[in-house]
Amino acid sequence: MPFSSLGLSPALLSTLVEQNYTKPTPIQETSIPAILSKKDVLGIAKTGSGKTAAYVLPILMNLQQSVLVKNRQANVLVLVPTRELAEQVKDIFKIFSKALPQPVKTLAVYGGVSINPQMMALQGVNVLVATPGRLLELLDANSVQLSAIETLVLDEADKMLNLGFKEEMNKILAFLPEKRQNILFSATLSTDLENINQILLHYPVVIKIADDELSLDLINQVAYIVSPEKKGPFLRHLISQQKMKQVLVFASSVQQVDAIVNKLCKNKIDAKSIHSKKSHGNRTDTLTLFKAGKLRVLVATDLMGRGIDINFLPFVINYELPRSPKDYVHRIGRTGRADAPGEAISLVSPDELHHFEVIQKKMGKKVEIRETEL
Missing domain, CATH: 3.40.50.300 (P-loop containing nucleotide triphosphate hydrolases)
Known part of the structure; x- marks a missing residue:
């Protein structure tokens, strides 16, 4: 199945060719149509299977049909466990958003660096990629609002929960609107992940890609x-x-x-x-x-x-x-x-x-x- 059959725009298809994406991986093939349809998704597939592009591409498509919020609110929140993954996800959003007719601003925020530049850069952000600790600091400082979030993504959800982020996650979820699309991607399905699925996901499309x-x-x-x-x-x-x-x-x-x-x-x-x-x-x-x-x-x-x-x-x-x-x-x-x-x-x-x-x-x-x- 080619990318062109998944409902992606010509701009995204052109960037896929430029980035040497030849055909969708199994997780992309199944996730992209489900996310485009605004359904909740639980995707389980090993690292290296193309999970990030599996949610970045349809989210960018959906944003082209949304009214992008202004000021210090965002449409999309992606939560990740590490600074390195935050940068990787941000870069993939930026690569695929370059050719889109409606500009999409993506920002990664995480600890270990000065918070002030991140506060200043939050103006006009549409996609916010964050580690939980730094996001809570920004929320405490009233530097960002989450009331307009349309889509929440938990990337590497298994690791985030295993690393003791549960309390921080609960605080963040309290800031989010109840009506939103929820997307969870993970390399493994742990008991912790199963528990949070029951809280977060509403009639999700569950996609489990067996190890190749x-x-x-x-x-x-x-x-x-x-x-x-x-x-x-x-x-x-x-x-x-x-x-x-x-x-x-x-x-x-x-x-x-x-x-x-x-x-x-x-x-x-x-x-x-x-x-x-x-x-x-x-x-x-x-x-x-x-x-x-x-x-x-x-x-x-x-x-x-x-x-x-x-x-x-x-x-x-x-x-x-x-x-x-x-x-x-x-x-x-x-x-x-x-x-x-x-x-x-x-x-x-x-x-x-x-x-x-x-x-x-x-x-x-x-x-x-x-x-x-x-």
């Missing part, structure tokens, strides 16, 4: 049994032996991420970290370097991994296993994208073996486990 086994098949998975004290030396051995030029390493905590980077740098392996304790500017610069192939190793926590979207990333390494099998699949899904093969390597300590068996069972795939000599 072919994309998992593109990922060569292997695990090495390594004691915790030998994981650092073995990681350096792997990177050097396999001559990895671009590798994403996942660790479980901010402290562990920084420790790994320090050891890599001391051993003359170019590495940087990305986590919630870093400034926005630092995180943006680090991601830019890594995406451009100018940084050899990026070490990240699970949350920050949500902002890393690279079509041809060759290696992902799990320095430690995540607690959730779903997070494991999300991690390794950073590679093996856009029909390009990738390698996912896990360093599994003996006491993690049982948990790794659970991950394999949930994933539906067996992973080759190798002994190490180190």
Whole structure:
């Protein structure tokens, strides 16, 4: 099915061609008509499946037929868990709104940077992309109003709720008009998400796109049994032996991420970290370097991994296993994208073996486990 059959305008279809979008992904194919029809939508599909464009395109179409509000109100509110995702979503709105006959102003607001420029930029905003904490600060300062919101989007809703945003979400929802379109997109369907669906969504179109086994098949998975004290030396051995030029390493905590980077740098392996304790500017610069192939190793926590979207990333390494099998699949899904093969390597300590068996069972795939000599 081509994009032209989904009800999008010629301006948007032209931009899709310019941006090398050839055909809609399954989540786009199903979501776009539902959102165009102003229905509530719950979309469950893995990261990298095109969820952002699946709501950006129809929202922009609907805005062309709306009376765009003035002053410090917005028509559309998109809530996201991280600064990086806020910037990504804003950029996609801006890319597709360029050729539209009726201008659409999009702004991303988030913490970690000065609030004053964001306050000033809110004038005339139509699409507001926000992290919950900063949005509440702006609401407390009467810098923005949400009474005219026609469409609410929760992007990465599973992570937002798991990260303890529930109280902030409840405060934000109290500012919104009851009559609105609600769109929830998530890579996974957790119990928390099911609970909030019952509160937010009205007769939603539920779209669940099964994980594409072919994309998992593109990922060569292997695990090495390594004691915790030998994981650092073995990681350096792997990177050097396999001559990895671009590798994403996942660790479980901010402290562990920084420790790994320090050891890599001391051993003359170019590495940087990305986590919630870093400034926005630092995180943006680090991601830019890594995406451009100018940084050899990026070490990240699970949350920050949500902002890393690279079509041809060759290696992902799990320095430690995540607690959730779903997070494991999300991690390794950073590679093996856009029909390009990738390698996912896990360093599994003996006491993690049982948990790794659970991950394999949930994933539906067996992973080759190798002994190490180190």
